[in-house]
Amino acid sequence: MASVESQRIAGVPGTQTRQLASWLDNSRIVGIAFLLPAVLYIVLLVGLPFIVAILFSVTDVTVGDTSLDFVGLKNFEAILSMEAFQYALANSFKFTIISQIGVIILANILSIILTQDFRGKWFVRFLLILPWATPISLGTIGWLWFFDSAFSPIDWILREVFGLLGPGTLLGPAKNIVWLGKPHLAQFAVIMVQIWRMTPLAAVILMAGLTSIPQDILDQAEVDGSRFFRTLFRVKLPLILPIMIIAVLFSTIFTFGDMTVVFILTRGGPVYYTQILPTWSFFVGIQGGSLAQGAAIALFLFPLLLAVAIIMLRMARRMEVN
Amino acid sequence: MKDVHSIRPRAALWTAIVFFVTFAASPFLCMILTTFKDSADLYRKANNPFFYNTPPTLEHLELLFNNTPYLRFISNSLIVGVAVVLITLLLAIPAAYALARLTGRWGERAGILIFLVYLVPPTLLFIPLFRMVVWLGLRNNLLALVLTYPTISVPFCTWLLMGFFKAIPRELEEAALVDGQHRIGAFLRVIMPLSLPGIISVIVFTFTLTLHEFIYAMTFISNSDQRTISVGVPTELVRGDVFYWQSLLAAAVIVAIPVGLVYNLFLNRLVQGFTMGAVKG
Numbered sequence: 001m002a003s004v005e006s007q008r009i010a011g012v013p014g015t016q017t018r019q020l021a022s023w024l025d026n027s028r029i030v031g032i033a034f035l036l037p038a039v040l041y042i043v044l045l046v047g048l049p050f051i052v053a054i055l056f057s058v059t060d061v062t063v064g065d066t067s068l069d070f071v072g073l074k075n076f077e078a079i080l081s082m083e084a085f086q087y088a089l090a091n092s093f094k095f096t097i098i099s100q101i102g103v104i105i106l107a108n109i110l111s112i113i114l115t116q117d118f119r120g121k122w123f124v125r126f127l128l129i130l131p132w133a134t135p136i137s138l139g140t141i142g143w144l145w146f147f148d149s150a151f152s153p154i155d156w157i158l159r160e161v162f163g164l165l166g167p168g169t170l171l172g173p174a175k176n177i178v179w180l181g182k183p184h185l186a187q188f189a190v191i192m193v194q195i196w197r198m199t200p201l202a203a204v205i206l207m208a209g210l211t212s213i214p215q216d217i218l219d220q221a222e223v224d225g226s227r228f229f230r231t232l233f234r235v236k237l238p239l240i241l242p243i244m245i246i247a248v249l250f251s252t253i254f255t256f257g258d259m260t261v262v263f264i265l266t267r268g269g270p271v272y273y274t275q276i277l278p279t280w281s282f283f284v285g286i287q288g289g290s291l292a293q294g295a296a297i298a299l300f301l302f303p304l305l306l307a308v309a310i311i312m313l314r315m316a317r318r319m320e321v322n
Numbered sequence: 323m324k325d326v327h328s329i330r331p332r333a334a335l336w337t338a339i340v341f342f343v344t345f346a347a348s349p350f351l352c353m354i355l356t357t358f359k360d361s362a363d364l365y366r367k368a369n370n371p372f373f374y375n376t377p378p379t380l381e382h383l384e385l386l387f388n389n390t391p392y393l394r395f396i397s398n399s400l401i402v403g404v405a406v407v408l409i410t411l412l413l414a415i416p417a418a419y420a421l422a423r424l425t426g427r428w429g430e431r432a433g434i435l436i437f438l439v440y441l442v443p444p445t446l447l448f449i450p451l452f453r454m455v456v457w458l459g460l461r462n463n464l465l466a467l468v469l470t471y472p473t474i475s476v477p478f479c480t481w482l483l484m485g486f487f488k489a490i491p492r493e494l495e496e497a498a499l500v501d502g503q504h505r506i507g508a509f510l511r512v513i514m515p516l517s518l519p520g521i522i523s524v525i526v527f528t529f530t531l532t533l534h535e536f537i538y539a540m541t542f543i544s545n546s547d548q549r550t551i552s553v554g555v556p557t558e559l560v561r562g563d564v565f566y567w568q569s570l571l572a573a574a575v576i577v578a579i580p581v582g583l584v585y586n587l588f589l590n591r592l593v594q595g596f597t598m599g600a601v602k603g
C-alpha cells in the first residue's frame with residue numbers, strides 16, 4: 001500500500017495515467033469491464049447455441065449437408081410419428097418423477113443420520129457422498145457389473161445365499177435375472193442408479209438446512225415435551241421445506257438432462273424401453289447424423305427446465321424478501 | 323432428544339447407517355475386490371463374487387496401465403481440467419466481484435440470471451455446439467472441451483464466489499481505497515486473499531466437473547487418443563462385446579476414490595453454492 005502511495009506522490013502523473021486512474025476508480029466502468037467477459041462468453045456459448053438449436057430444428061441440416069434449408073415443422077412431425085418418441089418422452093418423465101420420489105424419501109432419512117453424532121462420521125460421510133462425487137459414467141460401470149447377464153453379484157446372492165433363483169425356485173428356472181434385458185427390470189435399473197447418484201447431493205443440501213435451524217427453536221420444542229419424530233415432522237421439516245424444494249429441483253434437472261446412466265447401462269434398450277430424450281437425441285442427431293432432428297428432440301427438454309427455472313426464481317425472490 | 327443416547331435409537335441409527343453405506347458404497351467395494359480377481363475365479367457362476375476363491379492377481383492392473391490408453395485418458399483429463407479451471411477463474415472472479423459490489427440492484431438480478439444458466443443441461447446444447455466445434459476445426463481436439471466446459475462451470479462458480487465476496491465487509495475495501503489504492507488494487511490486495519477458501523472451492527468444483535462431463539466429450543471427441551476418462555473408460559476399454567471387467571472396474575475405482583476424498587473435504591462450501599447462500603453449510 002505504502003509503495004503505491006509513494007509512487008503517486010513521487011512521479012507526476014501524466015494526463016493519460018490520470019485518466020486511467022479515474023476510470024479505475026469509477027465503479028460503474030470497472031463493474032461493466034469485470035462482468036463483460038463472462039457475459040459475452042455465456043452469450044456466445046450458451047445463448048447462441050440455444051438459438052442455433054431452435055434454428056436447426058426447423059431446417060434439414062445433417063452432418064454431411066450443413067446447408068440450412070427451411071422445412072418448417074417437418075422435423076417435429078417426423079419425430080412425433082416415430083415409435084421411439086413415445087417411449088423417450090414418457091420415459092424421461094417417468095424416470096425423473098419416480099427417482100425423485102425415491103430421492104426425497106432417502107435423502108430426508110440420510111440427512112437426519114448425518115446430523116447425528118457418531119463415531120467415524122467423516123468416513124461414513126465419505127462413503128455416502130461417493131455416488132455423487134464420482135464421475136457418473138464410472139459409477140454406472142459398477143452397476144453394469146451388478147446387473148451383468150451372467151455374473152451379476154446380485155444374481156449370485158439371490159441364487160446361492162437365498163436360493164431364490166435357478167431351476168425349481170421362486171424366481172427361476174433361469175439361473176440369471178438378466179436385469180438389463182427385460183423392459184421393466186431395465187427401467188428399474190436406470191431409476192435405481194439415478195436414485196443412487198442423486199440421494200447424496202439432496203441429502204447434503206438438506207443437512208445444511210437442518211443444521212441451520214436455530215438451536216433455540218429446537219430447545220423450545222424440547223421444553224414443550226416434543227419427542228424426536230414430533231419435532232421432526234412438526235418443527236424441522238416445515239422449516240427446511242424451501243431448502244428441500246431447492247434440493248429436489250436440482251436433482252430433477254440433473255436427472256432429466258442426464259444421458260450417461262441410460263447410455264452406459266442400456267443404450268435405450270431393450271428396444272426403446274429405456275430410451276429417454278437425451279439419449280435418443282444423441283442417437284438420431286450425432287450417430288444418425290440428422291442434426292436437425294436431434295436438435296428438435298432435445299428441445300422437448302426445454303419446457304420442464306423452464307418450469308423449474310421459474311420456480312427457482314420465485315424462491316430466490318422470496319429469500320431476498322426474507 | 324436425550325433418549326437418542328439410549329440403546330434402541332443407537333441401534334436404529336447404526337442399522338440405517340449400514341443400510342445407506344451398503345447402498346452407496348457397495349459398487350465401489352465390488353470394484354476394488356474384482357480388480358484383483360483371477361479370470362478363472364470371476365467367470366464361474368457358482369463362485370462367491372465377494373471373496374477370492376483363487377489367489378488375487380495384479381495382471382489386470384498391469385493390462386490396464388501397460389496395454390490400454392488409460393494413462394493417456396488421465397493425462398488428457400488433467401490437461402482439460404487445468405485449462406478449464408484457469409479460464410473459469412479468469413471469467414468468474416471478476417464477474418462475481420462486479421455482481422457482489424460494483425453494480426446495484428440490477429446486479430443482483432443479473433446474478434440470479436447467471437445462476438439460471440447453470441440449470442441449462444448440456445444435453446440441450448450439444449448438437450449446435452457440435453456443429454460450432456466442427457466449424458471451428460476443433461473436432462477431436464481437446465481444445466473443444468476446454469472451450470465448452472466453462473459454460474457449465476462459470477455460472478455456478480460466479481454464483482458461489484459472489485456469496486464469498488458479499489461476506490467480506492465493505493469497510494476493509496474502503497479503507498484500502500482511502501489509502502490511495504485503485505478499485506483493482508483493493509480487489510487484488512484485500513478481497514482476493516480473504517476469499518481464498520472460495521477460490522479453492524471453485525477450483526475443486528470446476529476440476530471435478532471436467533472429470534464428470536460425459537456428453538460433450540462423447541460428441542466432440544471420437545478418436546481414442548484424445549478421449550478423457552469419463553468417456554474413454556466405458557467406450558475404449560470394452561472391445562466389441564468383450565468386457566475386460568477387472569481392468570474396467572479398476573479403471574473406474576482408481577479415479578472414483580481420490581475424487582470422492584477431495585469432494586468430501588470441500589462439501590460444505592459446495593453446498594453453500596447449491597443452496598444459493600440461503601443457509602451456511
